[in-house]
Amino acid sequence: MFKKWLVIFAIVLAAAPAFAAKDKNSIQIKGSDTMVNLAQSWAEKYMEKNPGDFIAVTGGGSGTGLSSLISGTCDIAMSSRNIKEKEIALAKQKGINSNEIKVALDGLAVVVNPSNAVSKLTIDQLAGIFTGRITNWKEVGGKNEKIVLLSREVNSGTHVYFKEHVLRKGDPNGKEEFSSGALMLSSSQAIADEVAGNSSTIGYYGMGYISPKQKALAIAKDEKSEYISPTIENVISGRYPISRPLFMYTNGSPQGLVKKFDDFCLSKDGQDIVIKTDFVPINR
Amino acid sequence: MSLRKAKEFVVEKLILLCGLASIFFVILIFLFLLKEGLAVFQTITPFKFLFGKSWYPISEPAQLGILPLILGSLLVTLGAAIISIPIGVGCAVYIAEIAPVKIKEILKSGIELLAAIPSVVLGFIGMVTLVPLVKNLFHLPTGLTALSGSIMLAFMAMPTIVSIAEDALYSVPKNYKEGALALGATQWQTIWRVMLPAASSGILAAIMLGIGRVIGETMAVMMITGNAAVIPRSILVPVRTLTATIAAEMGEAVVGSEHYFALFAIGIVLFIISFAINVTADLFLHKRQ
Numbered sequence: 001m002f003k004k005w006l007v008i009f010a011i012v013l014a015a016a017p018a019f020a021a022k023d024k025n026s027i028q029i030k031g032s033d034t035m036v037n038l039a040q041s042w043a044e045k046y047m048e049k050n051p052g053d054f055i056a057v058t059g060g061g062s063g064t065g066l067s068s069l070i071s072g073t074c075d076i077a078m079s080s081r082n083i084k085e086k087e088i089a090l091a092k093q094k095g096i097n098s099n100e101i102k103v104a105l106d107g108l109a110v111v112v113n114p115s116n117a118v119s120k121l122t123i124d125q126l127a128g129i130f131t132g133r134i135t136n137w138k139e140v141g142g143k144n145e146k147i148v149l150l151s152r153e154v155n156s157g158t159h160v161y162f163k164e165h166v167l168r169k170g171d172p173n174g175k176e177e178f179s180s181g182a183l184m185l186s187s188s189q190a191i192a193d194e195v196a197g198n199s200s201t202i203g204y205y206g207m208g209y210i211s212p213k214q215k216a217l218a219i220a221k222d223e224k225s226e227y228i229s230p231t232i233e234n235v236i237s238g239r240y241p242i243s244r245p246l247f248m249y250t251n252g253s254p255q256g257l258v259k260k261f262d263d264f265c266l267s268k269d270g271q272d273i274v275i276k277t278d279f280v281p282i283n284r
Numbered sequence: 285m286s287l288r289k290a291k292e293f294v295v296e297k298l299i300l301l302c303g304l305a306s307i308f309f310v311i312l313i314f315l316f317l318l319k320e321g322l323a324v325f326q327t328i329t330p331f332k333f334l335f336g337k338s339w340y341p342i343s344e345p346a347q348l349g350i351l352p353l354i355l356g357s358l359l360v361t362l363g364a365a366i367i368s369i370p371i372g373v374g375c376a377v378y379i380a381e382i383a384p385v386k387i388k389e390i391l392k393s394g395i396e397l398l399a400a401i402p403s404v405v406l407g408f409i410g411m412v413t414l415v416p417l418v419k420n421l422f423h424l425p426t427g428l429t430a431l432s433g434s435i436m437l438a439f440m441a442m443p444t445i446v447s448i449a450e451d452a453l454y455s456v457p458k459n460y461k462e463g464a465l466a467l468g469a470t471q472w473q474t475i476w477r478v479m480l481p482a483a484s485s486g487i488l489a490a491i492m493l494g495i496g497r498v499i500g501e502t503m504a505v506m507m508i509t510g511n512a513a514v515i516p517r518s519i520l521v522p523v524r525t526l527t528a529t530i531a532a533e534m535g536e537a538v539v540g541s542e543h544y545f546a547l548f549a550i551g552i553v554l555f556i557i558s559f560a561i562n563v564t565a566d567l568f569l570h571k572r573q
Binding site for chain 1: 541
C-alpha cells in the first residue's frame, strides 16, 4: 500500500520538470471581453501555423487583464482602454514594465431596439441620456416611453471608454457619471439580448456585436455635423465619432513566443482576421 | 500491539487536525478580510462608507457609499423570504404530517434535486423566462428587478427551509400528536396548535439558514436584478446587491487601490450579516434541545 503511494509520488516528481519545460512554448492572454473573439481567432490561426506552440485566451475585462499582467499571471493583457497611470506605477513596483502595442481599432456602436423610431443622435444627446438628464424617448424624437439604460460593468474597458469619450466628451476633468439607474450587465452579449427583447432600451458595445436584432444609431459630433453610421469604412476614415484603439500590453518589449505572436497579429494575415471578426485593421 | 496503538494514535490526531482545520480556515479568512478591508477606512469614514448614497468606485475621487447595495441585498432577501417561508414551511408540514409514504419519497427527492440546481442555471432560466414575464405583467420598462431576483432566490432558499423544518417536525415527540388526536382535535388543529408550536425553534432555524443562503447568493442575482446601484423605492426596480458588486468588480479593482479595499470591506459587511444570521439560527436550534 505504502509502496504504491511512493511510486505515484516518484512519478509526479519525475513528471514535474516535463510540465515546466512545456510552459516555455505556451503563453497566457487575458483581458478585454471586446477582444476575446479576435484574440481567440488569432490564437487558433497562429497555432495552426505553428504546431507545438500553445496560446490560451481568456476574457474577464480590460482591468482584469491588466491586473493579471501586473501580478504576473498572464503574458499579454488585452485592453480596450489605455493603461492608467496608477496601473503603470503599480506594475513598476512589481518589476513589470508595461509595453503598449496597438493591434486594431473598434467602433463603439450605440444600439436600440429595431422598433424604436429614433435612428440618430448627437454625442450631446447621448451624454444626456446616459447621465440621466434625458429620461424619455420623446425628448429625442421617439415615442412617449421611459428610456432604459444598459451599460457594461465597471471592469469593462468599453464602460470606461464610453464614460470618458461620450459622457465627459474627452474632458479629463469631467465629472459626469453614468446615471445610477443604469442597468449594469456583465457582457456585451447580455446587452445585445436585452436590447433585442425590450423596445425602450439603449445600450452600447463594440461593432462586432451588431446583428439584425438591434439597430445601430448614426452618431454626430454635434448638431451641425453629419450623422455617421458605425461601419468599418467610417471607422477607418475617422468619420465615425466614437471609435477607439485596441491594445495588447506586454512586460517589456516582447520576446520569444510573445513577440512571434504579436508580429503575427500585426501581419497581413493577422489583420485579415481583424476584418473577419468585425473589427477595423490598423496596418493599412 | 504497539503498532496498533500507534496507528490508533496517528488516526486520532489526524482526525483532530481535520476538526480544527475548518475553524482555522474560518479564522484565517476573517483575518484576511479584516486586514484588506479595514484599509479602506484610512480614506473614508465608516459612517460615510455604510451610509453613503452613491457607488462610483472608479471615478476620481471614488465615491464609495454602499447604502444602495445594502438596501438592495436586504430588499431582495426580504422578498425571497416572503415568498419562500410560507411555501417552504407548508411543504415541510405536508411532507412530515400529511403526505402518504410514496408521495413523501417523490417530494423529498424532488426537493433534493431543486437544491442541486446550480445557481447560474437558475439565473439563466430566470433571465429568459421570468424577466420578460415580470416586465409584461407589471408593465415595467425592464424586467430586471428586485422582484425577479426574489422569486428566483426563493427557489434556492426553499430546499434548505423544507428539509430542516421537516426534520424539526419529525423530532417532535410522537405522544404530543397522539395526545392531541386522542383529545378529539382534528388533524389541522393538531398541526397548527400542537406540532408547529412544538417545532417552532427548529422551523425558525430553518428559515434563518434559508435566508442565510439567499443573502450570500451571487450568480443568479447578478444575472437578473439589473445591478443598478440606486436606493430602491419599490420591489419593481433594478437593484445591485453586495455580493454581485464584489463578483462584478473584483476583476477590475487594481490590487492595493481604494476600490480593492472597499470590496473587501463589503466582504466584511457580508460576513457579519451571515454570521449574525447563523448565530441566530444556532440559538434557535439549541433552544430546541
